[in-house]
Amino acid sequence: MQNIVLFGPPGAGKGTQSEYIIEKYGLLHLSTGDLLRAEIKEGTALGLQAKQNIDKGELVPDAVVIGMIENKVKSNPDAKGFIFDGFPRTVAQAEALDKLLVANNTAISGMVALEVEDEELVKRLLNRGKTSGRADDQDEATIQNRISVYNKETKPVADYYNAQGKFKSINGIGSIEEIFGRIVEAIASF
Numbered sequence: 240m241q242n243i244v245l246f247g248p249p250g251a252g253k254g255t256q257s258e259y260i261i262e263k264y265g266l267l268h269l270s271t272g273d274l275l276r277a278e279i280k281e282g283t284a285l286g287l288q289a290k291q292n293i294d295k296g297e298l299v300p301d302a303v304v305i306g307m308i309e310n311k312v313k314s315n316p317d318a319k320g321f322i323f324d325g326f327p328r329t330v331a332q333a334e335a336l337d338k339l340l341v342a343n344n345t346a347i348s349g350m351v352a353l354e355v356e357d358e359e360l361v362k363r364l365l366n367r368g369k370t371s372g373r374a375d376d377q378d379e380a381t382i383q384n385r386i387s388v389y390n391k392e393t394k395p396v397a398d399y400y401n402a403q404g405k406f407k408s409i410n411g412i413g414s415i416e417e418i419f420g421r422i423v424e425a426i427a428s429f
């Protein structure tokens with residue numbers, strides 16, 4: 240199985256690149272952000288709770304997102320592999336994911352990190368907010384909070400995979416095709 244983690248700050252382009260990766264490698268896309276927004280749309284108890292965190296630019300509790308990922312991995316035993324997008328976002332999530340994959344006789348192949356500087360992220364997210372309808376993309380203070388949560392809680396996840404020799408960082412600035420080319424190269428090196 241080929242299991243890839245696509246990593247990077249909010250607005251780095253993970254969602255866009257995931258679509259290209261799915262098409263080329265036939266992997267199943269697991270985006271915790273998408274899964275959470277689906278719960279919100281359906282008005283589930285989990286969604287209502289998560290919305291409170293998301294709208295403030297905070298993380299949703301680890302147990303919630305780990306549970307969602309566990310369900311998806313277990314209910315897709317025939318998948319060729321997974322592309323994890325927006326997960327793991329904390330070291331505790333990364334540890335839980337490793338355990339889950341071991342239990343399914345597989346492992347993370349590697350993590351590809353998209354590097355984009357903060358100023359560009361804020362610009363991209365505010366721009367996306369004009370059409371996404373996402374409250375968390377429309378307010379600059381919320382965006383800044385997401386970036387600072389990323390720096391504090393999520394960045395250490397890169398060190399976690401680096402320590403396992405499974406980390407590649409690439410430049411996330413350029414055309415979609417250019418960036419995808421860099422991702423393909425990184426995946427080939429795993």
Ligand code: ADP
Binds near residue numbers: 248275297301375
């Ligand atoms: P972006 O990467 O642009 O911030 P996402 O769709 O990945 O967008 O995430 C949106 C929000 O959903 C996050 O700001 C956070 O509140 C919540 N979220 C998504 N994934 C996770 C996760 N793995 N752990 C905790 N919270 C998450």
